[in-house]
Amino acid sequence: MSGPVAFCSPSTGKVVRAVLFDTFGTVVDWRGGVAEHVEAFARRHGLTIDALQFAHDWRACYQPSLEAVRSGNRPFVLLDELHRENLEKVLAQHCRQTPAISPNELDRLNKAWHYLPPWPDSIAGIAAIKSRYITGPLSNANTSLLLDMARYSGIPWDVIIGSDITGCYKPAPRSYLRTAELLGLHPGEVMLAAAHNTDLAAAQRSGLATAFIPRRLEYGPRQQTDLHSSGSWDLDAASIVDLAAALLRDPGA
C-alpha cells in the first residue's frame, strides 16, 4: 500500500506522507478576494470604501486577535468569530458614520473569508501532489471555513483539520503536532508548505518537514516581507506546481 517512492526530508530524515498547506496567502488570494466581496457590499449599501485598503486593515487585525487566544487571555474562539469582531472595528474606521447595517448583512460580508480565489497554480499543484501524498490545509481557519473554501474553489483536499479541531492557533506547537497525530503520522512525515517564513520556522521546531512558496503579491505590489525564503527549508519552490514537480521527481532519476 506504500505506493511509489516519495520525497525523503533531509531535515526530518523521514519519507513525507502528507503535504499540508497554509491557506490564507499561500493557497488563496485573501487580499484580492476580500476586496471583491467588500466592493459588492459597498455597492449594495451605497458606501464609498477603498476595498483593497479595507481588506488590508481587516487582515491587520488578524494576528493581534489570535494572540489574545494564544496568550491565554481569552478561551479558544472560532476564527469566524474573530473575523466578525474585527469587521466591526474596520468598518467603523472606514465609514465615519457607520450606516445602519443589519447583523445579517455583516455576517454575509464576514463569509468573504470562506469564498476566496485560489492563486493560478494552486489547484493544479495540489491535485498533482495528491496523486502521491495526503493533502490538506494546516491553517488557523475553522473547519467549516476551509470546507466552504475547498468546495467554492475546487481544492481537492483529502482531509480538512481546522483550528477548531486542534483547539489552538499557529504557531502553537499543538497545531502542527495534533494534526500529524490525527493523520496517524510521525511529525517528520508531514510537510508544511507555506508562503510565510515564521510559520515554517514553527513547523520545523515541531519536527515537521517544510517547503517555502513565495507569494510576492499577497500584500500587493509594495510587499516587503516573505519575498524569499529565510530559513533552511527542505524545499524552496517557485509555485505549488513547482513544488509538485519536486515532490514527484523520482529521486533515482
Place this chain on the structure above:
Amino acid sequence: MSGPVAFCSPSTGKVVRAVLFDTFGTVVDWRGGVAEHVEAFARRHGLTIDALQFAHDWRACYQPSLEAVRSGNRPFVLLDELHRENLEKVLAQHCRQTPAISPNELDRLNKAWHYLPPWPDSIAGIAAIKSRYITGPLSNANTSLLLDMARYSGIPWDVIIGSDITGCYKPAPRSYLRTAELLGLHPGEVMLAAAHNTDLAAAQRSGLATAFIPRRLEYGPRQQTDLHSSGSWDLDAASIVDLAAALLRDPGA
C-alpha cells in the same frame, strides 16, 4: 452561494446541506474486504483459516469493545487499537496453536480495516451527491483509517471527521452533534445515511435528517438484520445512487 434547491427534511424541517455516511457496511464491504486480507495473511504464514468466519468473528468483537468506552469503563481509545486487541483474541480462537507471528505482521493485518472495497454503487452515488451537498463519513473509525479508506477506494469526501475528533463512539449524541457543529451546521441540516436502523434512530434522536440504504449482504447470504428500514426515516433508498437521485430531484418538477 446557496446553489440550486436542496432536499428539505420532513422530520427536521430544514434544508439538508451535508449528507454523511456510516462507512463499515454502508459504504464499504468489510466482510469481503477483511476476508481477502485474512486469506493473504493465512497464505503468508501457512495457516488454514476460514477467512469469512474470521472476518465475522473479528467484527463481532466490535460493539462490545466500543461499549467499554461508551460506558466509561475505559477512556477513549482509537478504533485501530480496539481492532488490534480484538485481532489477537480472534486469532487465538481460530488457530489453536497460535504460531509465532511478529507484532509488525499483526499490525499489517490490522490495517485490513483501512483498505476495504466500496459497494458497487458507493463511489458514483457519493460523487453525485457531492455535486450539491457536503459529503463525508460519520463513522466510529478514526480519521487516519477513514483517510486511508478514501484514498484507497477513491471516495471523494469533502471532509473527514473521525471518532478521534469527536472523542466518542456512536450512538453517543456527541458523535452526531459535534460533527454538525464542526461543519457549522444545525443538526437538522445534516443527514445521516446508513444501512443500520439503530444508527439512524440515534441520529434522529439527536435531530439529524436520516436516510436508509439496505445492505442485505453485509453479513453474508444468511443476514437476518437490517433487511428493511424499520423507522420513519426521511428517505428509504435502494442504493447510494438511488439516494443521489432522490436528493438531486427538483422538488418542483
